[in-house]
Amino acid sequence: MIQLRNLQKSYQVQGKTIPALHGIDLTIEKGEIYGIIGHSGAGKSTLIRCINLLERPTSGQVFVDGVELTKLDDHKLQEQRRQVGMIFQHFNLLSSATVGDNVAFPLKLAKRPKAEIRQKVDELLKLVGLEAHRDKYPSQLSGGQKQRVGIARALANDPKVLLCDEATSALDPQTTNSILALLLDINRKLGLTIVLITHEMHVIRSICDRVGVIDGGLIVESGKVLDVFLKPQHPTTQEFVEQVADSTELREAVAQEKATGNRTIARVTFLGEQTYQPILFQTMQETGTVFSILQGTISRMKDTPYGQLVVELEGDAQQSERAIQTLRQRGLEVEVI
Numbered sequence: 001m002i003q004l005r006n007l008q009k010s011y012q013v014q015g016k017t018i019p020a021l022h023g024i025d026l027t028i029e030k031g032e033i034y035g036i037i038g039h040s041g042a043g044k045s046t047l048i049r050c051i052n053l054l055e056r057p058t059s060g061q062v063f064v065d066g067v068e069l070t071k072l073d074d075h076k077l078q079e080q081r082r083q084v085g086m087i088f089q090h091f092n093l094l095s096s097a098t099v100g101d102n103v104a105f106p107l108k109l110a111k112r113p114k115a116e117i118r119q120k121v122d123e124l125l126k127l128v129g130l131e132a133h134r135d136k137y138p139s140q141l142s143g144g145q146k147q148r149v150g151i152a153r154a155l156a157n158d159p160k161v162l163l164c165d166e167a168t169s170a171l172d173p174q175t176t177n178s179i180l181a182l183l184l185d186i187n188r189k190l191g192l193t194i195v196l197i198t199h200e201m202h203v204i205r206s207i208c209d210r211v212g213v214i215d216g217g218l219i220v221e222s223g224k225v226l227d228v229f230l231k232p233q234h235p236t237t238q239e240f241v242e243q244v245a246d247s248t249e250l251r252e253a254v255a256q257e258k259a260t261g262n263r264t265i266a267r268v269t270f271l272g273e274q275t276y277q278p279i280l281f282q283t284m285q286e287t288g289t290v291f292s293i294l295q296g297t298i299s300r301m302k303d304t305p306y307g308q309l310v311v312e313l314e315g316d317a318q319q320s321e322r323a324i325q326t327l328r329q330r331g332l333e334v335e336v337i
């Protein structure tokens with residue numbers, strides 16, 4: 001659905017060149033939710049704004065649904081942009097217009113007939129759960145409600161792609177979750193392709209299918225969320241994964257064990273159905289291994305339940321190795337740390 005080829009972007013400020021993107025190659029499939037995560041200044045906003053050419057790349061190509069946007073004239077680009085809706089961190093609503101008029105705005109620009117606009121606005125407000133707020137002004141709404149208006153407005157022209165520029169960064173955790181649930185619902189109901197940028201791993205874990213990690217204007221790691229999350233390779237990715245792992249105590253325990261060096265510490269990962277089966281306990285019992293749990297998580301990555309336990313195995317190295325091999329044979333991922 002979206003293809004970026006060797007995308008480069010630098011800004012010119014007072015005669016100086018400020019590089020932002022250094023050659024991004026990225027393909028985003030139809031119907032998926034693709035997340036781009038990176039620290040401040042990594043190039044996230046520049047990248048997402050290059051997808052609809054709000055920002056013109058310095059070089060490289062952008063294709064959306066097979067059309068190369070980078071070679072269109074302004075008039076054709078305007079038309080193609082209707083295929084791509086966008087929502088923003090600070091909502092960007094018209095403060096002097098009602099909720100209904102904000103949502104109707106892109107339809108009026110597209111010169112749709114009045115009756116059609118009315119029907120479409122009704123539909124969209126229902127989709128985002130704001131039917132009762134049609135005549136209110138943005139100042140009368142909560143942050144979450146404002147973002148719902150932003151989403152309804154972005155969907156007005158039936159786009160194929162929705163770009164989300166830090167769409168939940170100004171919201172509290174509970175409201176963030178409700179907006180993420182709405183995005184997932186829309187993705188499923190409408191088959192919409194969603195690209196979002198964020199600096200929060202929680203956002204990626206909740207709704208994304210794939211993720212790209214951006215650092216210094218380059219995608220340094222990408223793949224399915226599950227794979228990137230469970231086996232982060234790049235140091236920046238590892239930092240982001242730690243955001244949701246809360247591993248201070250674990251680090252201390254590992255350091256202590258390394259100092260005394262007479263036990264084995266292993267991270268055991270369960271996926272899907274395994275998460276709820278007593279594989280670990282059975283294996284330890286059968287191999288006669290005494291163990292204690294240092295840290296444990298059971299959570300979900302989008303639709304997939306997963307569990308991660310960090311365990312300390314007592315006994316000699318051979319016995320611990322036997323227990324670990326048995327866990328692996330039974331399909332669990334085991335990493336000695």
Ligand SMILES: Nc1ncnc2c1ncn2[C@@H]1O[C@H](COP(=O)(O)OP(=O)(O)OP(=O)(O)O)[C@@H](O)[C@H]1O
Nearest residue numbers: 011013018019020039040041042043044045046047
């Ligand atoms: N309009 C601009 N003019 C000049 N430099 C810019 C402009 N926009 C971004 N930059 C620079 O480009 C680089 C990438 O910025 P960008 O805003 O894309 O990063 P980001 O990952 O979105 O950061 P943040 O999360 O802080 O918004 C930075 O060095 C930034 O200072």
